[in-house]
Amino acid sequence: MQNNTANTEIKEKNTLLGELKIIFSSSRAFWLVNMVNFVDGIAYFGILTLLTLFLGSSVAMGDQMTGISVSAFTGLVTFFMFGGGFVTDKYGVRNALTISLVLLFAGRLVLTCSGLPHAAGADWPGYLMTWSGLFLIALGSGVLQPALYAGAKEYTNPKVSAIAFSFIYAIMNLGIVCESFISPFIRTAEPFIGRVHGLGWGIMGVFIMCTAMTGFVMLLHLTLFNKKTEAACRVDIAAPQALTWRQRFAQMPFKDVRFMWFIFILIPVRTLFAHQFLTMPDYIFRVFPAEVAAKFEWIHGINPFIIVIGVPLIAMFTRKISVMKVILTGTAISAATTFLLINNNPPLAVLLAYVTIFSIGEAVWASRFFEYVADLAPAGQVGAYMGLANIPWFLAKFTTGLYSGSMLAHFVPKEGLKNPAGMWTVYALIALLTPIGLLLTRKWIEAGAKKPQQN
Numbered sequence: 001m002q003n004n005t006a007n008t009e010i011k012e013k014n015t016l017l018g019e020l021k022i023i024f025s026s027s028r029a030f031w032l033v034n035m036v037n038f039v040d041g042i043a044y045f046g047i048l049t050l051l052t053l054f055l056g057s058s059v060a061m062g063d064q065m066t067g068i069s070v071s072a073f074t075g076l077v078t079f080f081m082f083g084g085g086f087v088t089d090k091y092g093v094r095n096a097l098t099i100s101l102v103l104l105f106a107g108r109l110v111l112t113c114s115g116l117p118h119a120a121g122a123d124w125p126g127y128l129m130t131w132s133g134l135f136l137i138a139l140g141s142g143v144l145q146p147a148l149y150a151g152a153k154e155y156t157n158p159k160v161s162a163i164a165f166s167f168i169y170a171i172m173n174l175g176i177v178c179e180s181f182i183s184p185f186i187r188t189a190e191p192f193i194g195r196v197h198g199l200g201w202g203i204m205g206v207f208i209m210c211t212a213m214t215g216f217v218m219l220l221h222l223t224l225f226n227k228k229t230e231a232a233c234r235v236d237i238a239a240p241q242a243l244t245w246r247q248r249f250a251q252m253p254f255k256d257v258r259f260m261w262f263i264f265i266l267i268p269v270r271t272l273f274a275h276q277f278l279t280m281p282d283y284i285f286r287v288f289p290a291e292v293a294a295k296f297e298w299i300h301g302i303n304p305f306i307i308v309i310g311v312p313l314i315a316m317f318t319r320k321i322s323v324m325k326v327i328l329t330g331t332a333i334s335a336a337t338t339f340l341l342i343n344n345n346p347p348l349a350v351l352l353a354y355v356t357i358f359s360i361g362e363a364v365w366a367s368r369f370f371e372y373v374a375d376l377a378p379a380g381q382v383g384a385y386m387g388l389a390n391i392p393w394f395l396a397k398f399t400t401g402l403y404s405g406s407m408l409a410h411f412v413p414k415e416g417l418k419n420p421a422g423m424w425t426v427y428a429l430i431a432l433l434t435p436i437g438l439l440l441t442r443k444w445i446e447a448g449a450k451k452p453q454q455n
Contacts, residue, residue, distance in 0.1 A: 041175020071401015080142020180301025330365025
């Protein structure tokens, strides 16, 4: 009788429902990690979504300097993830979260103040204040992201690691959904729902909200997530080796040509993700009617809404399919969808279709990629491996901003003849290099890649 009961429990754990039960009964520490994850999703993307507009209006930067500044910021976020991974491995998830939240609060406060009338202006002192705030935010975010994914591995049952990683990604996007819904209400005085009008506080109002929320979650984290909670919730996994930072760096898979090709071939399609913040805001404000621009965040919010629902579901249903097939399919969807925007006078329906299908492509491949990298990492080096996997993302963000402002100024200027179709044609062709490259080298990559650990 006991054997039958045990067999039933094992079968249940191997079902989607069983795995969901394990996730929702996860440790307190896992959900405290996701508390920070959720609120930072609101704050980080609340600022990033409007950053190009903020720099152009409140700080008086031109298109080229705005593009370079936003690109440098997003690139630094990813660059700092590499060092942030070592911070997480050395000091632990809880302490890494504390460090990141302090940096994020300070950075968002400085950035917000740089847009005040006495600080803003088309001069270098105003720019330096802005860049200082962005630097602190980038440093804090670089520590935060590896800590979140390391927390997913450290505080959950290894049998459900695929779903745990998808939850980290989905909950972050749930924060973006909330931000996308609230932001227009704070920013504009336009009708919100029915007869309810927005507050009309402008972009500064949104930035103040994001800064205040960061301070609030920092206090909650310091209050609720203590040493006792962390010790009680840590999953019994293989103890990491006592290695120096130099030894950890030496163990990274830099010499694994297949693995390095695998993460770097994603750069072309990742430029499309960078364009969602570097190009899309000004594209919508300059090409579409004012009533569409007034609810820009709602259009942007379609992406995280789909991610919230799609990533966990797709991760569940594709958990037995090879990572390569999943990533190849997802990147092909995202790249091909960009051809929808090759239209100089696109209707709103086309824009909505693009955002929707592009987001589905992202949902297909994104979380499985991080799961794959985490499975490759030795015990105690998840953060460092996550940082390494994000270096190509840094390159995509940084290089995209070097030309995005010039492309906007040429194809979609503030005044004069506009040719957005030409701009999106170039971007679509660049993105296609990823699925084509993966397709041509798929067997070679799979032949040499380390098989993910079986739990």
